Amino acid sequence: MGAIPHTGGVGFRVWAPHAQYVSVIGTFNGWDGDKHPLQAEENGYWYADVTEANVGDQYKFLLTTAAGTLKRIDPYAREVTNSVGNAIVHDPNFDWQGDDFRAAPWNELVIYELHVGTFNDQEDNDHPGKFASVTARLEHLKKLGVNAIQIMPVSEFAGERSWGYNPAHIFSVELAYGGPLAFKRFIKHAHEQGIAVILDVVYNHLGPSDLDLWQFDGWSENNLGGIYFFNDVRAHTPWGDTRPDYGRDEVREFIRDNVFMWLEEYHVDGIRFDCTQFIRTVDGSCDHDLPEGWSLLQWLNDQIDQKFAGLITIAEDLQNNKWLTKDVGAGGAGFAAQWDSNFVHPIRLAVITSQDEQRSLDAIRDAICFHYNEDSFDRVIYSESHDEVANGKERIPQEINPNDPKGWYARKRSTLAAAMVFTAPGIPMLFQGQEFLEGEWFRDTVPLDWDQRDEFHGIVRLYRDLIRLRLNCGGFTRGLCGQFTQVYHLHDERKVIAFHRWDKGGPADDVVVVANFFREPQDGYVIGFPAAGTWKLRFNSDWQGYSDDFQSHPSTDVVADPGECDGLPCHAAFSIGPYSVLIFSQ
Missing domain, CATH: 2.60.40.1180 (Golgi alpha-mannosidase II)
Structure with missing residues (x-):
């Protein structure tokens, strides 16, 4: 699918079942829609081989439809000039020589969640951080003891600053972060440091802005999204009416191909699926199941397990559904692990509660002991994540003492929470800057204050010591x-x-x-x-x-x-x- 470079030019294939005529336009033909028509294939696919096209050329598809003539960015574009610009013919080849990295077993993973745009913003306020700036801090993460980084979404989104949960082009890497080649270089550098890369992906909705997939070939029902989306009540999500049609084979393959691209072309070591309750249900509740979404999750995990055995898939569901981490053969969704709200909420409450007498040790006990199924490591446990420190909630030190978030109480009780994360059963996870008491709340416009790493070097050592014990580095834990x-x-x-x-x-x-x-x-x-x-x-x-x-x-x-x-x-x-x-x- 998409642009396929080869020695004699570039092949172009697109799915547009309601189009009457399709051509490819670009820098190789002066954007002339008459020069390179695509031929109709079966099931609504169109294809042409263009000898004049080369890697680096910009292009779009020109569709003649009942709704008029439409210019569309390739849904499979591996690279774009920007979220509303042109697709670029991308060369997927990369020198992975020597990259035989394998992630640690799941019971020995320590995950560090980070946001590329704010983790190490070394430039000015006009531009977000890049993959190269994250690479510059890998030594810090290695010394800390982290052996897996979970990257918040990097698919091309609207604008230059975002959390990443508004993907406009899921096959293209955000140019503001450095683009696809920079992402591959970053992953290779991380592997050289012994650090796995887990990528956060968003399939519960797309966009909703800068979304060329919307009514892609002119067809829709109920004035909704067309061929890539549900066109009835199932389209609705809290982020827009852009839920993909999980029951349509071509859309399922579109999502599967995206997962496989990250695993094959980028050597990503795991996938974290955002907000799976809005994939498996219509409205996020247990009362309105979405069978097409559930079967999609099963199919994806089964496909991943068959081709990439041992790679971790993580669900963010937060409804504590034990079936998410059951094997597909047993009727489950087949995820290796899921984020555990049964842990984070009581542990956070325990340390931010100001009166000792009001702390519930029963709740702490239940958080420590909770498990979904038979495997204690089918949950990711944490006291801070991008969700827990934004949208009206703040970093734990800030919640403990808003007037003195660096003071004794904030340091003592926030590290109490950290110790629970690294000693309870589960896969422990930190959120960026947690190890040096980053305060306030997470915003995609405010970079981490790395000066605090020096100011609170002792707290950084505390986290490092906990991680060493958690991973049995000394051989006695x-x-x-x-x-x-x-x-x-x-x-x-x-x-x-x-x-x-x-x-x-x-x-x-x-x-x-x-x-x-x-x-x-x-x-x-x-x-x-x-x-x-x-x-x-x-x-x-x-x-x-x-x-x-x-x-x-x-x-x-x-x-x-x-x-x-x-x-x-x-x-x-x-x-x-x-x-x-x-x-x-x-």
């Missing part, structure tokens, strides 16, 4: 990569919770996590431990090295003695600072 979790101690009055994580169990595997959600330290506090002997303190979030005004409360290694406590065979006493987390292992 394998349990944090394991399937099993038991919250065995919960003292709601003193706001202390403790849980046990393990894979196979035993020394270097069993991990005990203790969290104090209270403003005062706890001394001589006794809880159960899974085994007798010395339990080394691997992490203390109250360590003064993380911040000068942290208290370095005297938490130490402990010796667990035989004697049942909390349903475990042994027990030990310890001290823990205010709003702090301790991590022990043997």
Whole structure:
């Protein structure tokens, strides 16, 4: 489909079943619609081979229809001059030599979500950041311990600044970010640093602005979108009446081809599907299913699994539907994981609530233990994401203390949330700048303040230490990569919770996590431990090295003695600072 360069010119193919006549116009023929007509093929496809055309030429399709003569950008355009400009004949070839990268197993992924336009905006306020500016910060992410980047959508959108969730041309990479070649270079650089790239894609709606797909070949019903869209009530979404027609084979193939392009031509390591509840339902509710959308998700995941086994697909659904991450063969949608609102909302509430007495440890326990199916890593857990820190919500430090978002309370309680993210079962995810206390809320016009990385270098180290423990870099916390979790101690009055994580169990595997959600330290506090002997303190979030005004409360290694406590065979006493987390292992 689209423009197909070859040694003798360029082939052009387009789907326009209601067109009466189609030609291709461009810089190679003086934009003359009479010179290169396309021949009708079966099922509404049109094709021509143009020997005069070359890579780099600009072009459009000229359609003669019952609605008049229409100039359209190629729906499969791999490159455009801008969202309302011309398509460009794009050479998909790229030197991937040496790129044999494979992403970490899902239970060892640490994801960092970022927005290209604001992550490292090195220019002026008139232009967003680019892929090259993200590349310049890969060393920071590698040192932090991140091994996967989740990129907010990069398909060509209207204007130069956007979150990316308004795709005008899903096959073309946003030129303001550097375009397709720059994206491939970025991915190759990320792989060289050992970092996977997961791409956010939007198929629940398109546009709605700058959308040449709208009434593409002149036909529509009910004055709606035409061949690429539903033309009845199913077209409606919160973002416009532009839901693709998931029941039409050509539209399903259009979406499938887009997924495969990212995986094949760009070596992307995973796909995150935006807002799948508006693919599988008409109105986002469980009462109005959209069977065509559900079957599309199943088909896509089945196709990906067959051709790209091991690549991760993630659903953002937020309705906690366990069927999303069940196998297609069992009737599920086949996603590897989904964003977990059962985790983020109670954890955020726990740390932004100002009164300790109002924190619910039951809610924290349920957030830690929740799982969709049998695999503890079929959920992505986080305390900040682009959705959670915008649209009326702010970054956690800002929510904790709007008057002093860099102060002691904001630092202590935001890192308390971070410790839950990296010790609970699931795939942990950070949002850009979280590791150095980025404040306020996310906007596509405001770049990260990288000066804060130096100002809060201790907090950056805290995140780095948590990630190292989460990935078992020291060889003594394998349990944090394991399937099993038991919250065995919960003292709601003193706001202390403790849980046990393990894979196979035993020394270097069993991990005990203790969290104090209270403003005062706890001394001589006794809880159960899974085994007798010395339990080394691997992490203390109250360590003064993380911040000068942290208290370095005297938490130490402990010796667990035989004697049942909390349903475990042994027990030990310890001290823990205010709003702090301790991590022990043997």
